Amino acid sequence: MSVSQQPAPARSDLAVAASDAAATPAVRYPFRRHGFLLTIGSTVWAATMVLFDLDPTSRVGEIGYAFGSGLFQTGLLALLWVLWKTDALGTGKVxxxxxxxxxxxxxxxxxxxxxDGVGISDLNQPGWALLDAFWPFSMFGMFLIGIRIAVAGQWRxxxxxxxxxxxxxxVVxxxxxxxxxxxxxxxxxPLHLLVGYAVLGVLVATKPH
Incomplete structure (x- = not known):
């Protein structure tokens, strides 16, 4: 067994170490909560699709499906906020x-x-039918946004x-x-949700500032 002794670091050594630490800032992940909200919402919505089908017929199924899809839509709002903050579509007014x-x-x-969740929607009424149409409109809008992100190249x-x-x-x-x-x-x-949006949520959560 050998015993070795190391001299105590000089004050100049400590100063250099502190200087190096200050010169290397810690990596920040400011969108962690937003990304995880998207991942959780996507996963829960996918689960409700498996449990209650794409068009649930029972009241329990309607409530469960509305909860899952609503949580996913909340994740979309979080994603849109991140896109805004990072100029993901570009820096212009458009x-x-x-x-x-x-x-x-x-x-x-x-x-x-x-x-739909509280059971007051009536698609036979024009107003409710128009409100329901914003579901596919919003999802098609997200598809166009995805294309624009790739074209803009603000994200790497x-x-x-x-x-x-x-x-x-x-569109799939x-x-x-x-x-x-x-x-x-x-x-x-549900498989597309998990491969697409759930993974995207993780990428957003781990995106450095």
Missing amino acids: AKTALGIETVLVTLAIGSTIA GVRRFWPMVAESWA TIPTLIVFGPIVAQVVA
Whole structure:
């Protein structure tokens, strides 16, 4: 067994170490909560699709589905806020206006979800039918935003292109439902949510400042 002794560091050594630490700032992840909210919302909505189908018929199913989709839509609002703060669509007025319009669409879609959850929606009435239409409008708007993020190039690496993958949910799921029917769509819809939006939430949560 050997015993070695190290001399105590000089004050100049301590000063250099402190200087190096100050020169290397800690990495910050300011959008952690927003990203995780999107991931949780996507996962819960996918789970309600599996449990209650894409078009639930029971009252319990309607409430559960509304809860899951509403949580997902709240995650979308969080995502839109991050896109705004990071200039993900660009720095011009058109980009900001597009995000503002999409925020209104998602908010109205949340109103439709709440109406479905509490059981007051009546799609035979024009007003309720119009409110319900904001659901697909908002999802198609997210798809256009995903394309714009990739074109703008403000986000780097996989974060530049994954929004386009995630936000293609509507343009993938709806044609699948029409062409292949509800059985196939029942698999594609939740799987696409997990691969797309749930992963995007993680990428947002781990995005450095």
